[in-house]
Amino acid sequence: MKIKILLVTLLVVSTVSLGTVALAANNRERTNTKMNRVKVTEQRRQEIYGTEKIALAATDPDFEAKMHRFLLGEVYSYGNLTNRQRLLITIASITATGNADVLAPHVEAALRVGTKPEEIKEVFHQIAPYIGFPGAVKGLVVTNKVFKAQGIKLPLPSQSTTTEGNRLEKGIAVQSEIFGADNITKMRTAAPANQKHIQDYLSAYCFGDTYTRTSLDLKEREMLTLAAIASMGGCDPQVKAHVNGNKLVGNDKNTILAVITQCMPFIGFPKTLNALAAVNAVLPEAK
Numbered sequence: 682m683k684i685k686i687l688l689v690t691l692l693v694v695s696t697v698s699l700g701t702v703a704l705a706a707n708n709r710e711r712t713n714t715k716m717n718r719v720k721v722t723e724q725r726r727q728e729i730y731g732t733e734k735i736a737l738a739a740t741d742p743d744f745e746a747k748m749h750r751f752l753l754g755e756v757y758s759y760g761n762l763t764n765r766q767r768l769l770i771t772i773a774s775i776t777a778t779g780n781a782d783v784l785a786p787h788v789e790a791a792l793r794v795g796t797k798p799e800e801i802k803e804v805f806h807q808i809a810p811y812i813g814f815p816g817a818v819k820g821l822v823v824t825n826k827v828f829k830a831q832g833i834k835l836p837l838p839s840q841s842t843t844t845e846g847n848r849l850e851k852g853i854a855v856q857s858e859i860f861g862a863d864n865i866t867k868m869r870t871a872a873p874a875n876q877k878h879i880q881d882y883l884s885a886y887c888f889g890d891t892y893t894r895t896s897l898d899l900k901e902r903e904m905l906t907l908a909a910i911a912s913m914g915g916c917d918p919q920v921k922a923h924v925n926g927n928k929l930v931g932n933d934k935n936t937i938l939a940v941i942t943q944c945m946p947f948i949g950f951p952k953t954l955n956a957l958a959a960v961n962a963v964l965p966e967a968k
Contacts, residue, residue, distance in 0.1 A: 718754035725753040760939025764794045774944040777912035781819035788827045808909035810887040840894040852889025911956035920959040
């Protein structure tokens with residue numbers, strides 16, 4: 682009987698000890714994760730955004746810390762995007778939300794990580810058909826100020842590949858490459874007579890004048906288009922169409938999720954969750 686009591690006592694003590702050890706390990710892991718997030722944030726801030734002091738840190742240190750630890754410590758750690766792609770997506774997202782006045786540090790960061798000026802300018806060409814000219818022009822104005830301050834000569838060389846004579850033809854060709862020739866033919870044919878001009882504008886301007894430009898490939902152009910449309914909100918059918926477009930040009934679901942995640946700090950959770958619902962509607966999770 683005494684032996685049984687002793688064994689039970691030892692078992693209880695061992696279990697408590699193991700639980701204490703496990704709890705301590707979990708606490709250490711959480712502490713290390715927290716410390717790593719802080720450390721990673723500071724490393725990325727210096728690598729991507731430079732060492733210049735942030736004005737917000739002097740007036741609202743808690744807010745600044747929370748913002749950058751989420752953006753740089755967490756969001757930048759998710760997915761398979763390069764820093765260059767993240768910053769192009771960031772520029773597209775911020776511009777699409779109408780907040781181009783805060784673009785400057787992100788444009789500077791894009792240059793710092795080796796993005797070519799032509800690639801940055803292409804963001805505004807790419808998203809203008811979706812957000813409208815005024816928003817894109819605001820982004821260009823801020824970007825031009827950054828470029829001039831850094832001694833980048835303007836205007837940059839043209840990236841256009843179309844002429845007045847072939848822009849519609851080339852536009853239909855690239856639409857067909859992305860979405861499938863049968864789908865584009867059906868869409869154009871189904872348009873009522875008094876709305877066929879909209880289809881021509883879409884093919885010639887959005888795709889002929891824009892998607893055929895150099896500096897960015899189709900994969901990155903579709904990423905930027907998705908980022909802009911998701912950032913505007915209220916465009917679920919178009920988000921779904923360009924989720925499918927991303928898939929068809931070779932961007933898998935993980936890449937698409939990385940694009941949406943990168944937009945999250947700039948558009949908030951409601952728009953992000955709506956975009957994710959559209960992604961999952963087109964590309965359901967495997968059961």
